[in-house]
Amino acid sequence: MAADTFDAIVIGGGHNGLIAAAYLARAGRKVLVLERRPLVGGACVTEEVFPGYRVSTASYVVSLLRPEIIRDLGLKERGYEVIVRDPSSFSPYPGGRYLFFWRDADKTRAEISKFSERDAAQFADYERHLEELAELVEPLLRMPPIDPASRRWRDLWRLARLGLRMRKRSAELIRLSSLSVADYLDRWFESEELKVRLATDGVIGALAGPYTPGTAYVLFHHVMGQTEGQRGVWGYVRGGMGTISESIADYVRAKGGTIETEADVARIVVKGERAEGVLLRDGREFQAKAVLSNADPKRTFLQLFDPLDLPEELVDDVRRLRMASGSVKINIAASGLPNFHAYPGTKAGPQHQGTIHLCPSLDYMEDAFEDAKRGRPSKKPVVEMCIPSVVDPSLAPDGKHLISLFVQYAPYKLADGKQWDDAAERNFANSVFAVIREYVTNWDEIVDEYQILTPKGIEDRFGMTGGNIFHGEMTLDQLLFMRPFPTCARYGTPIKDFYLCGSGVHPGGGVLGTPGYLAAKAALRKSL
Incomplete structure (x- = not known):
């Protein structure tokens, strides 16, 4: 036939x-x-992982x-339809302090000033600087890459135009491509709380720590987008x-x-x-x-x-x-909202709307990476939490909530010939939940059930080699x-x-x- x-x-x-x-x-x-x-x-994708829940099983913000x-x-x-989050993020820290990032620049500067007046004054320049670089580089996202070894006149002409366009910022672009995210942020800020909040965008999805060369570009890649015309803003997709x-x-x-x-x-x-x-x-x-x-x-x-x-x-x-990955996705059906030590409340509030960063310092993040680099799931993982059902109730049954955790780090291959199995997945989930309990008073009461996707699980489910x-x-x-x-x-x-x-x-x-x-x-x- x-x-x-x-x-x-x-x-x-x-x-x-x-x-x-x-x-x-x-x-x-x-x-x-x-x-x-x-x-x-x-x-x-959106899948019904738990009855009545609409789960963004892997990708979760846009x-x-x-x-x-x-x-x-x-x-x-x-x-x-994109739901823009305000605040965009909430970062609680040990000792009861916290940092919000709001859409209102003045409100965000006021938050940063709790940790450093100098950083608060510097933050607008930092954002403007990255935005100018993003506008400079953005045309590259819309065209095929130019091979500098090409001899075709069209490629040579495009390369010359690009060189002229970027000549004043070439040194900065080289820094972004080669520096670690920690080194890059050190050039701008002194507050550990602000730097670790920003550094997560440099390691997310990678088997790399904040001091790994090249992670500054990953941060830059994450600020290249825009939501409803506002650059660097991430949102939830309705449904x-x-x-x-x-x-x-x-x-x-x-x-x-x-x-x-x-x-x-x-x-x-x-x-x-x-x-x-x-x-x-x-x-x-x-x-x-x-x-x-x-x-x-x-x-x-x-x-x-x-x-x-x-x-x-x-x-x-x-x-x-190279296809290495250290990322784990955990999706949770919850009966309520987390109550944070730093900002208490179990009714929907600003602490629940954006991305919640659970990571106290760059050294903590590096230690988590060091575990995974040696083939061990992090004993103290880095956790990003989102609760999209707070702003989109259609994702969960009435009175319930959908919680999404994106976690660093767990290696694709475990040391000593061990394999990812139910017990290994359960042990890592327990490590993640132990970190959350340091910030949340009612975690065990609100978690009904969960799904965990390790790098091996991501590979098996979505066909992504190494879970990358x-x-x-x-x-x-x-x-x-x-x-x-x-x-x-x-x-x-x-x-x-x-x-x-x-x-x-x-x-x-x-x-x-x-x-x-x-x-x-x-x-x-x-x-x-």
Whole structure:
């Protein structure tokens, strides 16, 4: 029986894969999206983990999703709505002190002045400085990476324009790309409480500590986005993160695209050094003029291709990719709200609305990393808590709450040959809860049940190699024209008519959407 034929096949219905499909369908191409799981979205999903709860199982806040993608695909008209949090964060510290970040700059400066008058005065300059750098770099997020070794006149012209644009800030951009987040923040502030509050954005999602070189860029990456026109602001998506994916999928279908779930791709079919289709595990085969993969580069090349179809140099590059992760996601069904020592109250208040940072110092954070670096789950983990049901009651049954914990650090591979099993997961959850009890008086009374996803659990559930939420470490040697490596950095690959469209290519991880958008543009230009 002849295989069904499409213009393009997209492997993986994560947000980037769906965005690639949306732009291909928008251009009038016949598109098929194949998703292994029963629902689309990849790690950008809403699931009923507990009866009556709508859980953003993996990704849980949004800021980086490009405004032009939101506009082009009409996502707001299709149900996408961001709830801006005010305050954006609450950081309690030992001894009863706390720090709020508000949307009102004067209120935030007043909070910082409790710890340092100098830092309070300096904070506006710090935010303005990062915003100016973000505006300078932002065009790079909308275009394919420029290879400085290229001899094409268009690349040379773009490189020259970019050099002129950035010449006055080149030293600062080099610092951001190479310094540790601790060293970078030391250049600005003296208060430990403020520095550790900001430093979490430099280590989140990475197996790196605050003193690890390159983590300053991860912080910068997290302030590149905007919510409702305000840069660096993160919000909740009404109905959960799956609303993003479902709204994009709705666009794909409206443009005539086909999306199949529970469609597990076994192999990418290559003939004559060209990708011409895919074979599913159920035996079905589909053909296409172009094939795009939303899976991470290691999973794509090492699991979906016959090794004989790949150049040896490509396989070597893939094997060298660093995919380490130290992140754990814990989702909790709760019967009430946490009562904080530093800011008491079990009725919804400002302490419950934004991200709650439980980490007293940079040294504490570094100690937590040192454990994981040696293959041990952190004895004293770093905890970020969110309670989205406070501002979106639709996420939990009446009188209940949904609590999300994003935790650093737990290694993918445990030392001494140990494995992640139920007992190991339970032990780590207990370590996390022990930290929370230092700040919260009623934790044991409000936790009804929980789900824990270690790096191994993230890999098994979402197909992210090593549990790395960025599809590869966000370090200087794995960014721009080197992401994931030079031969695949511009979305095309040495396999003709085969493209990468996930977070493993420029500009990287997070619910950003640009990798899918730019990969679709590349496929349209070269294959379709």
